[in-house]
Amino acid sequence: MSAPRVAVVGAGLAGLAAGMSLRRNGVKVELFERTRLLGGKATSFSVDGVEVDNGQHVVLGCCTEFLSFVDEAGMRSRLRMQDRFEVTMLQAGRRPARLSAASLPAPLHLAPSFMRYPLLSLRDKVAVARALRRAAREPQPPGNMAAWLSRTGQSLACRRAFWDPFLVPALNAPLEQVAARDGVFVIRTAFLSGRDSARIGWTTVPLARVAESAAARCDAVHLRSGVSALVLEDGAAVGVTTDGEEHRGFDAVVLALPPHRLAPLLAGCDAATVATAAAFTTQPIVDVHLWYDVPQALLGSAGFAALIDSPVQWVFEKAPGYLCCSLSAAADTVQLAESELARRCHASLAAVMPRLRAMTPHRVAVTRDADATFVPSPGLRRPGPRTALRNVVLAGTWTDTGWPATMESAVRSGRIAAATVIETLRRQPASAAETELAHAV
Numbered sequence: 001m002s003a004p005r006v007a008v009v010g011a012g013l014a015g016l017a018a019g020m021s022l023r024r025n026g027v028k029v030e031l032f033e034r035t036r037l038l039g040g041k042a043t044s045f046s047v048d049g050v051e052v053d054n055g056q057h058v059v060l061g062c063c064t065e066f067l068s069f070v071d072e073a074g075m076r077s078r079l080r081m082q083d084r085f086e087v088t089m090l091q092a093g094r095r096p097a098r099l100s101a102a103s104l105p106a107p108l109h110l111a112p113s114f115m116r117y118p119l120l121s122l123r124d125k126v127a128v129a130r131a132l133r134r135a136a137r138e139p140q141p142p143g144n145m146a147a148w149l150s151r152t153g154q155s156l157a158c159r160r161a162f163w164d165p166f167l168v169p170a171l172n173a174p175l176e177q178v179a180a181r182d183g184v185f186v187i188r189t190a191f192l193s194g195r196d197s198a199r200i201g202w203t204t205v206p207l208a209r210v211a212e213s214a215a216a217r218c219d220a221v222h223l224r225s226g227v228s229a230l231v232l233e234d235g236a237a238v239g240v241t242t243d244g245e246e247h248r249g250f251d252a253v254v255l256a257l258p259p260h261r262l263a264p265l266l267a268g269c270d271a272a273t274v275a276t277a278a279a280f281t282t283q284p285i286v287d288v289h290l291w292y293d294v295p296q297a298l299l300g301s302a303g304f305a306a307l308i309d310s311p312v313q314w315v316f317e318k319a320p321g322y323l324c325c326s327l328s329a330a331a332d333t334v335q336l337a338e339s340e341l342a343r344r345c346h347a348s349l350a351a352v353m354p355r356l357r358a359m360t361p362h363r364v365a366v367t368r369d370a371d372a373t374f375v376p377s378p379g380l381r382r383p384g385p386r387t388a389l390r391n392v393v394l395a396g397t398w399t400d401t402g403w404p405a406t407m408e409s410a411v412r413s414g415r416i417a418a419a420t421v422i423e424t425l426r427r428q429p430a431s432a433a434e435t436e437l438a439h440a441v
């Protein structure tokens, strides 16, 4: 008897996590990806001969499923994680400020550096402490995040110097558009759940290497193979169509796609899911990559910093002199010309890093994603993995994982989808392949 076969449509992190998880459970997995690249949003590509990420991606210590995914893909040694949470906050005209975790249990671990944090008044520090206490006690507040911050007495100065640098990039949307529930989830998960939760990490290799390593664990990978339809028989999917060609013989299909790509595949067989997907809106992210000729690193060993009151929210030094400026919730800047973005980012960096004032970048690249992440707006309904078709399962960062649009959410969704497929095949062992699975798992 042969192992069951599953088609995974979409080779972003959700599809790759589903694929690896199914493979681990004895299922044969074929990946179908529309583009020539693996990794979806979390990929990298060459711009003028230099490989750059599709935007800087960071991971936090609380992203446990993503970290185990990287392990499973054999890429943990390519991930740099801080030993403890520590960030430098830069504001024009002020000395660099630091926030870091002390060796105390959460949430006290942040207290010593927060008490010394020079960019907030004592009154604002008391307000932040009040908000943290409220976040711990009220996990599902109503309304939007900006209103929640106002309700807890956070001043404008407090938002600029503390909340916005963390929450806006994590949620990638103006806080007026974000459900308070999702904002409070970030606060609780990153800052209150453990001393190591807010540790920051990033890959030391281009993002596509992680995706390639994960994809290599699947049985077959079809690139440039956009799926245009499901092949249906008796209310179940038996295959997928790419470019007019039918690929049959599958026992289940995982659709690991962004919401707006689902409609053509599910129209006519799952109107409810298509309608749910249509309610999602997105926000852009722009990354401006600047290369300076310097003998040594500009940001020291930390490798990154947050900028306050600046169009650049975070800057990462990917290699000595190579600065990647991250602009989240970038609806106002996504259309700007590369030269204008470079000018603005250089000026913003020079305002907080005096060494740059006498320099100009010798190379510039811009990566922009107009639909970078979905907006977790108040009242948004996120679907679970099941569809109206018994053996077609959804995955994707936007599905109901409880997490905002992150790599963690994508991996969680893929693993949930894989578990759902396995449960489906176990419950309905109609074919020889399914019987095989029922014995195997």
Ligand SMILES: Cc1cc2nc3c(=O)[nH]c(=O)nc-3n(C[C@H](O)[C@H](O)[C@H](O)COP(=O)(O)OP(=O)(O)OC[C@H]3O[C@@H](n4cnc5c(N)ncnc54)[C@H](O)[C@@H]3O)c2cc1C
Pocket (backbone or CB within 6 Å): 009, 010, 011, 012, 013, 014, 015, 032, 033, 034, 035, 039, 040, 041, 042, 054, 055, 056, 057, 058, 059, 225, 226, 227, 228, 256, 257, 258, 261, 285, 286, 287, 369, 371, 372, 373, 395, 396, 397, 398, 405, 406, 407, 408, 410
């Ligand atoms: C610039 C940027 C910066 C980010 N920064 C961070 C960060 O710092 N930390 C973090 O945790 N997250 C970050 N994110 C979010 C994170 O990258 C995404 O949430 C996650 O990668 C989404 O994974 P996914 O698999 O759900 O979807 P996607 O990555 O969108 O994957 C879907 C895949 O499906 C493919 N596809 C579409 N239609 C078809 C079809 N018909 N047939 C076959 N294939 C198809 C697509 O080409 C794509 O490869 C960032 C995103 C962007 C864009």
